[in-house]
Amino acid sequence: MAADPKMRFLVVDDFSTMRRIVRNLLKELGFTNVDEAEDGAIALQKLQAGGFEFVVTDWNMPNMDGLTLLQTIRSTPHLKHLPVLMITAEAKKENIIAAAQAGASGYIVKPFTAGTLSEKLTKIFEKMGKA
């Protein structure tokens, strides 16, 4: 992957198991600089503090859900450039459309494979490179 291996990721999911899995997969892909948040509200706090370059988020979470987090990121001037990849069990077409319209950089449905994550990340990095 062409992206900087020091790139700082924020993994947002209310289940610690899923955060651990995503963190491990990112590590496999060479990204070791990963922080975690257990819902959108905590994620937003961490993002506001700065230093993150990539957000991987679940949708259905307490306090603040992933879509709201995404919308908030897109409407915040100093965060709106952040790539946001959604990894979620929500599989209704309207979910996918809503996420795309809100400006998601990618959408992965659970259960997912390491290959899918790698592929989506590559795609997002390609787009970022072009931009």
Added chain:
Amino acid sequence: MTATNDTPDLEALFDSIAATTSAAVEPSTKPSTKQVAASSIASTGDSDELQDLFDSFSTAVPEQDKLAADGLLPEGMAADSDAWPKQEVVFNQIGQMARSLHDTICGLGYDKLLEKTVSAIPDAKDRLAYVANLTEQAACKVLNATDVAVPVVDDLNSSTNILANRWDLLFENKLSVVEFKALAEETRRFLRQDMQQKTAILHAQLTEIMMAQDFQDLTGQVIKKIGVLAQELEGGLMKVLLQVVPETKRTEEVESLMNGPVINAEGRNDVVVNQEQVDDLLESLGF
């Protein structure tokens, strides 16, 4: 109300209705309402009790009706002369609905079924908590095992790589006799020590991962039981609903964006079933 220790909730419900009713009437009528309540509940067995509750409720309503007509209602209610008849209509309707629901439930023998299922729900909650707990433990065990195993594998991988590179040099005649002797010795040590130790570690972690799957047997049993319960409850409630609810339009499915995983996608075209479909959809939308 000593005979009714089996249904405290029902009793509380009744008390609250009785209290409202007696608050709405003159003090002189209060004892009679209470008496109806007390005697009816005290004299009943478990399901007759419900019957009497509704009887007393429905007799209380006409009583209020009369009082309203006589202008005996307390201030506030009497002052708002328009509000009371409306409330009365609502009370009557609720009373009739409850009556009809009650008759249906008893008539069809569902009271016992509902009683059974209601008492089974707290048990089902505990069982589900147990499932959540076991699956979480299993996930943690597996993740811990891989945390241990992955560095060991990486280490083996890099060690074999280093040795292999040196063997390549030997085959290219680039090693002296002394270097070759050292390589042979190191390789032997690697095979005898590192390889043995590390594969033993990996074996132990694989066993750990295997054993972490023991939850499936336990959760499977528990989930099957809850499935049966849900089916009974659904069947019972559905029959009651069909009896009680007149031909009403089907309530629309609640539209929500937070539904969790799709359990059964068969026959649905509003959901995707794999990542390919997600990608196709996004592509078709130009994303």
